[in-house]
Structures are given as C-alpha cells and as structure tokens.
Amino acid sequence: xxxxxxxxxxxxxxxxxxxxxxxxxxxxxxxxxxxxxxxxxxxxxxxxxxxxxxxxxxxxxxxxxxxxxxxxxxxxxxxxxxxxxxxxxxxxxxxxxxxxxxxxxxxxxxxxxxxxxxxxxxxxxxxxxxxxxxxxxxxxxxxxxxxxxxxxxxxxxxxxxxxxxxxxxxxxxxxxxxxxxxxxxxxxxxxxxxxxxxxxxxxxxxxxxxxxxxxxxxxxxxxxxxxxxxxxxxxxxxx
Numbered sequence: 018x019x020x021x022x023x024x025x026x027x028x029x030x031x032x033x034x035x036x037x038x039x040x041x042x043x044x045x046x047x048x049x050x051x052x053x054x055x056x057x058x059x060x061x062x063x064x065x066x067x068x069x070x071x072x073x074x075x076x077x078x079x080x081x082x083x084x085x086x087x088x089x090x091x092x093x094x095x096x097x098x099x100x101x102x103x104x105x106x107x108x109x110x111x112x113x114x115x116x117x118x119x120x121x122x123x124x125x126x127x128x129x130x131x132x133x134x135x136x137x138x139x140x141x142x143x144x145x146x147x148x149x150x151x152x153x154x155x156x157x158x159x160x161x162x163x164x165x166x167x168x169x170x171x172x173x174x175x176x177x178x179x180x181x182x183x184x185x186x187x188x189x190x191x192x193x194x195x196x197x198x199x200x201x202x203x204x205x206x207x208x209x210x211x212x213x214x215x216x217x218x219x220x221x222x223x224x225x226x227x228x229x230x231x232x233x234x235x236x237x238x239x240x241x242x243x244x245x246x247x248x249x250x251x252x253x254x255x256x
Contacts, residue, residue: 024239024253025189025217044249045073046086047119051099053090064198068214075213097121104130105147108238108253109138110231112224113147116242117250126247133245137238150254151218154179155197159188160210172207176200179219187212191219220254 048069056063060070066087073083089096102123104116120126134141161184162169169181169188176199179191188209190200194216201214226232235255243251 024236024255027236027240028243028251041076042073042078042082043246044119045069045076045078046082047099048249049073049083049086050090050096051101051119053087054092054099055090058087058091058093065216067198068216071214102126103144104141105144106134106141107139107147108134109234110224110226112139112226112235113150113220113222113254114139114239114242115148115151115218115252116248117252118245118247119249120247126245129245129247130242133238133242137241138234139238147254148218150220150222151252152221153194154191154217154219155194155200155215156217156219157190157192157197157200157204157214158212159190159204160212161186162188162209164209172209173200173203176203217250218252220252223254223256225256 049066052063052066052069056065058066060067070083070087085094088094099119099121100123102118102120104118104127106114106116108114116130118126118130131141164172166181166183169183169190170178173181173190173192176196177193178200180189182189182191190204192200197214197216201211204211226235232255235253239251239253239255242248
C-alpha cells in the first residue's frame, strides 16, 4: 500500500499556511468538541481527543480555547450540536474523493458540498461508492530530515509500518491506526521533529492524471472543497 500522494503534500503545505494565518482554529475547535462528546474529556483516555489537542497545541491555539472546546463536547458548557458527516464521489477526470465534515446544519453542508462537486466538474455518489478504494490508516508526518529511508525504517521497524515517503519538505509514515502514538513516541525519542499525527483515508487504488491542465483542474477542485467552512478533511486518490 502506498502512502504517497501529491495531494497529501499540497494539503500539508496548505495546512502550515492556515496555521500561520489562524484559519485552522475553527476546524480544530469542532474536532475537539466532537471527540470529547464521543469519547470523554480526558485526552489520556481518549486517543482521538488527544490527536486533536496535540494538533491544536502545535498550531499555538490558546489553552483556554482547547479547554472550552472540550467542555462544550462533554456538556459542561453550552455549545453548537455538531454532527460528523462524510461524502463520497468523483471529481474531474475520475478522481475518487472522500470529504469529511463537521456541521450544525446538515442541509447547508450538503448543499455546499454538492454545489462544489457540480462546479468543479465532479459528481456526488452514495456511501461506499469510492471508499472501497481507500483504507483508514494512521499517518505521522515529520519535519524534513537528513536520515535515509533505511535509517528511518530501522527506527520504526517494530511498528507495522506500511510506507515511509520522503521528499524535501517532509517525511510521511503510514501505518496501523493503533500504532499512531507509538510511532510518534518513537520519533520523539529518536530526536525527529513531528509535524502532525492523524488518521487519514489512504488510497489503495490510484487514478493517474498526466495532462498538466487536467491535473490543475483536479487540485483546484480539491482546494475548493477544502476551503468550505464545514469541511474538515478532503482525501483523493490522484497519483
């Protein structure tokens, strides 16, 4: 199973820019609220919550914001009733897409996502229409390192790693979701700088788009989806 995806690298760079601009806070607050609602407010006992709290801290979100989001999730203070919802479909040129959203108005979100698919030259499908081409995996991204792939493989040898992908900007380690925090702890111990720790839909079947104009259309479509307020994550199987 390959963890390589140009779209994943684009998202990583975009997320870094969004963190600098503070644009990521709203989405993180929703993630933390939902995670606390579904699994309790203690990050030590709630792996999903710990993921988003760590991500919020990495984005320099004030601790008061994090605490408020957790309390909204556990019902200690009032807050919007967010729901998790996902959409599947095809983008332009047959690229399979999964969209994950958190919303307090499903009709609004569905309308916005449907409009984006139509405007971008794609089409929405039903549940399961494209998710069979993806697998749920744990992904740890590291800051660029001088270590070789062999050196990294030796460090993470015991953790059921699927792939390690290296480029000039980052290292992506893809493995079992249950191993996510073990991989992070191993990276920390080895002195590697961890950028993100998260669960992703990783393509198992890729769609290749070779024409530069067509490729740009696909990435513009994916970026348009990613910019929607209620959308948390966009995954695509473009090679």
